[in-house]
Amino acid sequence: MKKLLSILLVIQAVSIHHVHAQCDPATPQQNAAYEKVVKELQNQFRNNPPSGDWKVFDERSSLGKLELSDEYGKIFRICGDRYDLTFQRASAASQQKARADSAKAIGDTITQQQHSFVMSTDSVYRESDPNRTSNMAQSTVDINVEMNAGNYRVEEPISNRFAASYKTIPVKGAPLALQIMLKPNDAGVASRPETVVLLGNWKNNLQKNPRGDKLYHYSYKKGGTMIENMIVTIKAPFDVANEIIKKIDWQALSNTLTK
Template sequence: MKGFIGLIVTFLGFATTVFGQCDPATPAQNAAYEKVVRELQNQFRNNPPAGNWQVFDERHSLGNLELSDEYGKIFRVCGDRYDLTFIQASAASRQKARADSAKAIGDTFTQQQRSFVMSTDSVYREADPNRASDLAKSMVDINVEMNAGNYRVEEPISNRFAASYKVIPVKGAPLALQIILKPNEAGITARPETVVLLGNWKNNLQKNPRGDKLYHYSYKKGGTMIENIIVTIKAPFDVANEIVKKIDWQALSNTLAK
């Protein structure tokens, strides 16, 4: 019993260490973060793919930013990121109709399922291949991580493996990639990602003893301000390419600490 209690205490201490890293941002840090996020909003909200797309969800920490006490942590539970989801109007109408129908018949499970924001991982996890294909074509996730110590193309510990990946040219960006991820054990089918990295990134793909394939970032100022961003566009390559061409990557790069 003593050993079990000791294990719990050790775990709680570990959890406090790992998850208790967030501190309120200083005024300078908050200003730096807001500068980046407002330009992300300016670029991505105003440049949806061609067609009848609308903003479905947007997540950020403007006015309520918390930062990790060090950059490059394994667990980044703080608010230095930005996420945006586009959905086609027809798909949004179908989503709302399913939720309304479930509400009418008291089907709370379906009602909740259809009311929540659906990430692209849930899209690719759909049991019906035809529905998964339709959803993948009607929804775009744009996820932005800030001050990352590495970008992992493959990470065996999280079962992330790439079927293929290649460097692509993007004007105003030092490094950009097209990646097709393999299906994983959680039931998520193969899916494409287009990744644009801004900041002092180099084309220096490395492989460590754990099997990770990663690009390592070299900080100039210690990561106390926003020195880099990683933009991941989860969408078919033709849709992602259209978004990439519309974005002023140099304008985004200009918001970073040099």
């Protein structure tokens, strides 16, 4: 009987977690707070590309579609709480389009698919041709922003994310910033650089948990029901990322967060 009761309690707990992990519609106040953050992200990053012939090729956000989830227990995490921006050199984009048009003319569907869309940097580093990988890595920049994260993981063995090196770097207006060189992984993704800027109540408190994750933990002040933090990841060579960092008003972005 005790064993049966234990099983029923486990099933009930799983069911409750499943129900509470679903997203609930955000309040108008929460949506307004989110839109304020996204608009400032657009203002800062779209208007400050790296020097040269860079153009915005893709931009995604959940502006106007904010939902809240309690998957972190008492801390609410926003579902779809992302802003993503891709820059690509105009010259590289022209070459990419020319290859796609040429492939279309001769019926080469494989080449056409490879060159008819803007590739994320993760896709770039999976390329089997080393020369093409190098060229695209130098001509594509991804800026990925996650909001209201409970942790930032430098390393995460379960997802095969390991760092060859990492260090903190000074960024005016940001409490914490990192320069990371990731190791190649089993999925075929090559070694690649990431520069990360963390805004909000982040502390330089790198820790390691029993699973082997190396992470920074975030301490919420308002319970996470509004936008309290941002993790800005710039996937680009370090010199390009540093140039972007210097152009951004990080204090203006920080001012959009709930204090």
